[in-house]
Amino acid sequence: MTEEKKDIYFKIFRFNPEVDQHPFYDDFKISVEKGVTILRAINYIKDHVDSTLTYRFYCQAGICGSCSMRVNGVSKLACTTQVWDELPNCKETDVITIEPMNNFEIIRDMVVEYTPVISKLEKYISWVTPKIKQQDLGKKEHIISEAEFKVYDAATDCILCGACYSECSMMTSSREYISPLGLLKAYRMVKDSRDTRSNDRMKVLNEDHGMWDCTHCYRCVEACVKKIPIMDAIQGVRNEAFLRGMKNSEGYRHAYAFTQDIKSVGRLKESTIAVRTKGIFGAISMLPFALKMLGRNRMPKVFVHTIPGIKHVKRIFQKIK
């Protein structure tokens, strides 16, 4: 039984701040067998062609989250992605593009600065603060029903690979944004009956860059390497806010306005959303920002066209409700 083989071109992003003024792309042609992963292919290049090629990997088994990078434009784990499966995604036949993740500073080639993720975990209190006193730890276990466990079970799958962070459209507008993985972690903690700091966490989530900033673009859900239903988690923390009556925030009103807009025209009326969420004074205080946006030609259009298939949107909305 011999395996299928093929010449594949890898077009790889290169940038070493020590020597390069600008990033560039290197091309490598190698012969690849069916069944080989992207990681094994670039390891081959590193071992045999160019040992300066720089990227992270560790477990090689899809569990440590080190090897995330963009393959043909989409963030994924190099170690679980088959070269063969990427061929249909190539813009040019048999040319696979390898690039670092988005929304991170680049250290070198595919290696990115990961500390902002950790700072966010810290900011949003992404841990359980146990009810049990220090001296009583370890004496007995909590009794936790299968039903409670199921609520956050999927969220504990997250390996902090950053693929969702890299694909998130809101992250691209603001690096301050909590990020999808941050929201997922927050949800996992809020739903854990062993934790005692939900109030504090919800408070931070309710602030700017928190749970209300998500634009529902679903890119994180599509990107998640563990297929975690991140949107359920985002909805979950928001529902928690609704339940707790946290109405007194910009975000809440924004989310409310947002759902109203989707219901009526199927698209955001961005230019009026500011008025409805900030109140008229708040909206005026945003004027300098709006002027800047106008200057850069990014002012949201004032007239909103109802998008085709609006009925469909309404139906989806009813389902979510």
Place this chain on the structure above:
Amino acid sequence: MQPYDIIIVGAGGGGMYAAMEALQTNPKLKIAVVSKVYPTRSHTSAAQGGVNAALANRHKDDTIDLHIFDTIKGSDYLADQDAATILCEMAPYVVRELENLGAPFSRLEDGTIAQRPFGGAQKYRCCYCADRTGHTILTTLFEQCLRQGVHFLSEYYLLSLEHDGQKAQGVVVMNMQTGKIEALPARSVILATGGYAKMYWQKSSNAAGSTGDGIAAALRAGLAVEDMEFVQFHPTGLRKSGLLISEGARGEGGYLVNNKGERFMKTYAPEKMELGPRDLVSRSIEIEINEGRGFDSDAGQYMHLDLRHLGADLILERLPQIRMLAIDFEGVDPIKEPIPIRPTAHYSMGGIDANNDGATAIQGIYAVGECSCISVHGANRLGGNSLLDILVFGKLAGRHAAQLAPSLNPGAISTSAVEKSLKEIEGYSHHDRTERYGELRDELGKTLGANAGIYRTKKKLEKGVEDIMAIKERFKNVRVNDSSAVFNTNLFQVLELKNMIALAETVARGALAREESRGSHSREDFPVRDDEKWHKHSIFHMNEKGDITLSTKPVTMGKYPLQARTY
């Protein structure tokens, strides 16, 4: 620079538990955790099956004593019985503590922590979070370290361990992002750098960085390392990559089947069948293959692990990760087809000689987790006992170091220590050098697999030692082609290779010397256990010239006398 009170090298389960416990013991201490990868990348994340603790949630008649006995028997009576006792006694405590701190253990119907059967255990004792126990434990520990404000130095590489012959002085590290070499003075150092089973390279389930760096640093610093010849081969690695299919798959009822369609374990362990201990199951597979009952493929001979009879529901619920591994790396969906498997190097029983607090012969230097040999696993570790090992001894060492550190006054790290590292590293990029890293690494893995693998003989091991010495010689001429200071992965690969070569020599020499078969160490020319001559630990030292010397140390016995080990 003010010395740290404690520097922990390694942010796996062992290192992070030590950090957490040290800060709880004394919150005023200045502590840092150094790791060559971000903490949650550590290899602990790969543990699938679970962690043993006699909670008696599932089998009400399980006891700590039974756990101790299983551990000692599993070790083929080479474990130190006092250490094994501490391990099992503390097990319920650490598992419950982790649970209290948020670890998402799977649950039984009554809401208590779920337990599954695991190889070599008489009872259902293995606590699990689906089939990603290590990942969830590591994540929980990281979260708790963040809660306590543990200071992490992530992507710092340990270059050397420093002491003055009596007391710890600290470590020399390289900041991987800048290439800067730094001396970090410390009153105490806890090594938690993980195992060395990656030296078998393609025939290993381990992460790329399980290269024994801490053990090699300790060896070079004159410390004793112990029982290095004992390397556990896991029976069920994936055929092509060596990646692991956890024992959980057999724990849930998977069958091992040969090319005749027979569950061949009935010949070797009629009672325990597929759930015999790992060394036995691995050897059984080798015998089946050698006798022509394996399946053939380009990637070598293999066996089938058949889960189909378990049904899609059970596979999806309890073994989801394993299913994805089989799909991603073999293109096989275990719901529909058997998984092609072969034995793979998996766990290193040997490591830095340490006592029951994790302390070494040098005051203030500790070793815990897979890089240590305390010794609780003896000649063969039981599945589910090494996560336990890292937790229990991580905790004990963290506590001990926190209590001791304030009273220690380390001398300064000599500037020559830093200069030595600098010189070595500059040397690697000299243009006269011609040896290629990848070639040496592959040859090392191959000779180890062929000559110091599951079945060993004098002849093979002599060849192994000879090959390793030749590779060691060629390594002097190895070239780092990347001359950049920024994240020079080529350099770290070479440094890791240096460590693997140093430890490979101890593995092969230890195996050659030990003329008996015990646990994971099977000599075809000495097929039985020889308690008279070899019921003792092997001890290795490196002398100033870099040569390895061998000696032995008695095994600490206790309640359980030597017995034949049958399953």
